[in-house]
Amino acid sequence: MESKSKLKKIKVLYIITKSNFGGAQRYIYDIATNLNKEIYEPVVALGGTGDKHAPQGVLQHMLEEKQIRIVPVLHFMRDMSFSEDITAFFELVRIIKKEKPDVLHVTSSKAGGLGALAGRIARVPCIIFTSHGLAYDEVWRPQWQRVLIWISSWCTMLLSTKTIQISEDTCRRAQRMPFLAHKIELIHNGINPPQYLPRYEARTFLDSQHEMLSTPWIGTLAELTSNKNLGILIDALALLHTEGIPAHLWLIGDGEKRNGLIEQASRCGLLNFVHLPGYLTNASCFLQAFDVFVLPSRKEGLPYVLLEAGYASLPVVVSNIPGVKDIVTHKKNGLAVEADARTFATAIARLLLDSTLRTSLSKALYNHVSDSFSIERMVQKTSALYT
Structure with a gap:
């Protein structure tokens, strides 16, 4: 009996609202696939791509390829819906009681709040x-919404055994909330160094017509959402063109703002200089x-x-906001x-016109990222909270 108990794995049930592939989804993927499988049994409960009864997204397929068992949460939606959220809550209670996890790890606002309460009811x-x-840092929301989000965030952290904050600023502020100081842990995201295509190969793949291989390229990888604030990049590009810098802008990703960004590029006369290849x-x-x-x-946790970009040795221009400041000084x-x-146009122009500055900043960023943000450190610190 003693040897059997020693062999029993710790079941960790992860819950996340959407199964498309953004930062929160990557976080779950990286943790679940890098756990020691001799000790832990990871299971992931997830919603679809955001809409009511939406199909499962990329995250599900990636997890299945790694032989991680998934449990669909049929009533999870991105937007608030009282009836669907109540239904999703009771669905989570049933899932948790059936799975009987030793550890429940929830992430994102909705999955966090509903999941933590369901976990308490199921006595995890x-x-x-x-x-x-x-989430209450989303200053574009009405004040009443931000107050409700503050209360919801506080309740979620209070219901949880521990809360992981991924940036120093949010960690400090969460610790100042009532009764939470002992519940908050700072654990930065981490990654393995990606495999990059060499510059020429990457450019020829994206520019199959070979029409702009020698021009300056500005780019980002992002969900095309309001929070990513990508419209200012098109306006910045217009300013660069007036200064005689014929740069191209690449917005790689997909989302609800795609059509609006195309319309903005058209109004600015930049359709031939703004490129949206979609999700890659x-x-x-x-x-x-x-x-x-x-x-x-406008807001970030700690952006993967x-x-x-740091591992790619790229010079960067970023918003001066919490989370980002943990990486870029x-x-x-x-x-x-x-x-x-x-301001973005001025900063971009400064980098494009000064190769010495580009090189020094990109080298410093590479050194900082490779020294401080490993996936091994993230997984080790996170799994230490499971026992």
Whole structure:
């Protein structure tokens, strides 16, 4: 009996709202696939791609390829819906009671709140919540929504055994919330160095007509959502063109803002200079096609794509916001500036016109990322909370 108990694996049930492939989904994938399988049994419960009864997304297929068992949550939606969210909550209670996990690890706002409460009802002994940024920081929301989100975030962290914050700023602020100081842990995201296509190969893949291989390329990898604030990049590109810098802008990814970005590029007369190739599998392999990487987000947790840009030895222009500042220090290993078109245009132009600055900043960013953001460290610190 004693030997059998020693062989029993620790079952970890992960819960996430959507199964498309953004930062939160990558986090779950990296943790679940890098756990020691002799000790842990990972299972992932996930919703579809965001809409009601939407099909499962890329995350499900990637997990199945790694032989990670998945459990669909049929009523998870991206947007708030009282009836669907209540139904999803009771669905989670049933799933948790059936799975009987030793550890429940929830991530993202909706899966976090509903999952932590369901876990308490199902009497899961260890509930871990990973916060990818404090959702009430979304300043574009009405004040009443931000107050409700603050209360919801606080309740989720209070219900959880431990909460992982992935940036220093959000960690400090979460620790100041009532009754939470002892529940908050700082664990940065980490990655393995990606495999990159050489610059010429990456450019010829993206520019199959070979019409712009020798021009300056500015680029990012992102979901095309309001939070990513990508419209300012098109306005910044227009300013660069007025200064005689004929750069091209690449926005690799997909999302609900795609058509609006195309319309904006058309209004600016930049349709031939703004490129939206859509979602690309292993998009990070194309990063070395860019001369400058840009990230103008309004809010971030700790962005994986910025770690990938660091490993690609790219100079970066980024928003000066929490999460990003854990990776980029202004003028030390990148340019962290206010997220408006003119400021971004000025910073991009500075890098494009100064090769010495590009080289020094990109080298410093590579050194910082490779020294401080390994996937082994992330997984080790996270799994330590499971026992």
